[in-house]
Amino acid sequence: MLYKLNLEHILFLDIETVPQHQHFTDLDETGQHLWEQKTQYQRKDEFTAEEFYGRAGIWAEFGKIICISVGYFTHKGDIRSFRVTSFYGSENKILIEFKQLLQDHFNHAKHLLCAHNGKEFDFPYIARRMVINGINLPYKLDLFGKKPWEVPHLDTMELWKFGDYKHYTSLKLLSHILGIPSPKEDMDGSMVKDVFYKENDIDRIIAYCELDVVTTAQVFLRMRNEELLTDDEIKKV
Template identity: 65%
Template sequence: MLEKKKLEDILFLDIETVPQHEYWKTLPKETQQLFELKTQYQRKEEFTAEEFYHKAGIWAEFGKIICISVGYFIEKDQEYQLRITSFDNESEYQLLVDFKNLLDTHFNLKKHLLCAHNGKEFDFPYIARRMVIHQIPLPEKLNLFGKKPWEVAHLDTLELWKFGDYKHYTSLSLLTHILGVPSPKQDIDGSEVANVYYKEQDLDRIVRYCENDTIAIAQLLLRFNNLPILKNENIVRV
């Protein structure tokens, strides 16, 4: 699929998000009203806005990023090794600044690409929107203003699997299962992240979950290119 792209030039990533406030009642009245309007189509008449608030983390206007995990390949002893690291500062502003610094200093060349699963619909725009909210200048890889489609340095494993079928959605769990990649969902899933964050206050557990997703995305790209997936000893968390 990507014969002309070097794996070492790709930064794989995944984000975890939660509602900005733990409880509905702590939201300002105007925010509650705007959330009610924003989610009207999704809720229909089945749920009130308050009952639906636990899903607020999926919208950048009402959620926040609590972890960004990234991975990149290096070639060592004629084998690929995947290096994994995470940005998980309690301050979302600082987390985003640290991630921006990584892009600006190490993944700022024309050859560099960002890769995520459903990244074009979720991860990339979510990060960019939260940066704008925090008044953080967008790194070049997230600044799409004025760019033509072929100039956007984004890869999306969901889009690659669609093969042009715009109606087709395949979850990361399903795709790893059918392609023989170890499942990233070994502990929690996305629906549990807010509870683990606010109730259990176990950010480390969320970071491990986010890193596992990032590893799975990198493994998928290997499979798409008919390359062997990595052994555990070739995955290094730094």
């Protein structure tokens, strides 16, 4: 089935998220209490709620999206290219522009969304933040009433599981073992919060997010036993 999919019908994506506020003390009293309750089992007795707040970007109820990067294949004759672009700015702007992309170019039954760990993180996170921002869900993220085989989502981590639900493999590890060349990275996911709030360097975050999109596409190609993208084939738009 994987080999029969048309690459041009797949939108590869990745998101970067941070806590809604820079500091725990910026939350109101109710928010602080709810954060303490939400994370009590993850924190156990090792961290206070305030010490644990740096991880708030993981939860859609306490985080926000600062970048969505996407990539898609195009073919003109024998020439293949992978076009990458990003949405950034206010979260509301990001979500509206991403929704418009889906509605204008990836809104038919044949179209699919693909991300690494997307089913557990990216797709539900985007949907939840759209609801919080008062944005109607686009068809590709509105899963109510859909049967499992009708959900238009691909997940490279799920594909790698081969039915093993206990197995977690990071994108970095998967790309390494599949022999995908890894460009130099000047940051990792744990640094996004500080790069955003302290350094105010959104361009650095965009570059990091776009790299993950390209890597996800490369992993997908390897799973189909196809040639990897070359630098010349990757176009930033």
